[in-house]
Amino acid sequence: MxxxxxxxxxxxxxxxxxxxxxxxxxxxxxxxxxxxxxxxxxxxxxxxxxxxxxxxxxxxxxxxxxxxxxxLAYRDALDVQEYENQQPPYGPDLLRHLVDTARRNTQRKGLVQSYAVLSAESVTEGHPAQGSFRDRFTQLRELTADALRASCPVDAMPSDKEIDAAASSILALMDGLQVQWLLDPDKVDMPYAVGLVIDALLERVGSPSRIDNDL
Missing domain, CATH: 1.10.10.60 (Homeodomain-like)
Incomplete structure (x- = not known):
């Protein structure tokens, strides 16, 4: 066979x-x-x-x-890895960290593009990431506002309205700069611009602190 x-x-x-x-x-x-x-x-x-x-x-x-x-949680975890002891810095150190983040972002275009695209999409009705981005912005505003308060003299503390507006402005600046940088990276210096505006806002709210931005 x-x-x-x-x-x-x-x-x-x-x-x-x-x-x-x-x-x-x-x-x-x-x-x-x-x-x-x-x-x-x-x-x-x-x-x-x-x-x-x-x-x-x-x-x-x-x-x-x-x-x-x-x-989105994975992306945020990548950011947390940059914190010492996996905890965000406080006060002026957090504001310097924002400048450092802008500097690092110039070396990770894909991550910046992912954030820009998904955050823009999240404002549409019914988008599954809407809640995640809302919570993220709420947390970042609170952290940034606390950092600004910690940078101000106790006897000359600005109003909550002014501090909250400054915190929102910093975050809006960072997001807007990312879009401009993605479109024309040679014309936009993100870390310089972030440091410049944070210093201007610190002066506006009466803080003696300044960002070491190598100006």
Whole structure:
């Protein structure tokens, strides 16, 4: 009786640990959503970048909406890694950190683009990232306002309205500069501009502190 050779045995690829796979998916999703936006960024493209299937992405995150929420948390975690002891600095040190962040952002265009695209999209009705960005801005305003208060003399403390407006202005400046820089990086010096405006606002609210911005 004729015999047929057995088909060659396929060696199984080593199984990637779940935590590692999730991290790979988050990094790929951050790139895809950042370059194409949430609505145009597809799970299939994200899956292909990681080397898995569309269903493989859903296995780890359940839905595209949940993936976006976790992508935003992942991006924030990258920022937290820059803090000493994983805690944000306080007072003038936080304001200097904002300048340092603007400086570091000039070396990570993809991350800046992801933030700019997703934050702009989040204002549309029903966008799954709207709550995440609202909470993020609330926290950043509070941290920045506290930093400004800590930089002011106790006996000449500005009103809450003035401090809150200054904090909102700093965050608006940083976000607006990022868009300008993405469009024309050779014409926009983000860290210089952020330091310049923070110093002007510190002077406006009566603080003797100044940012060392190598002016």
């Amino acid at each position: 004729a015999t047929h050779p057995a088909p060659p045995r396929r060696d199984r690829l080593p199984r990637v640990p779940a935590d590692q796979r999730r991290a790979e998916i988050l990094a790929a999703a951050l790139e895809v959503f950042g370059s194409r936006g949430y609505h145009k960024g597809g799970l299939t493209e994200i899956a292909e970048r990681v080397g898995i299937t569309h269903q493989g992405v859903l296995h780890h995150f359940g839905s595209k909406e949940q993936l976006l929420v976790e992508v």
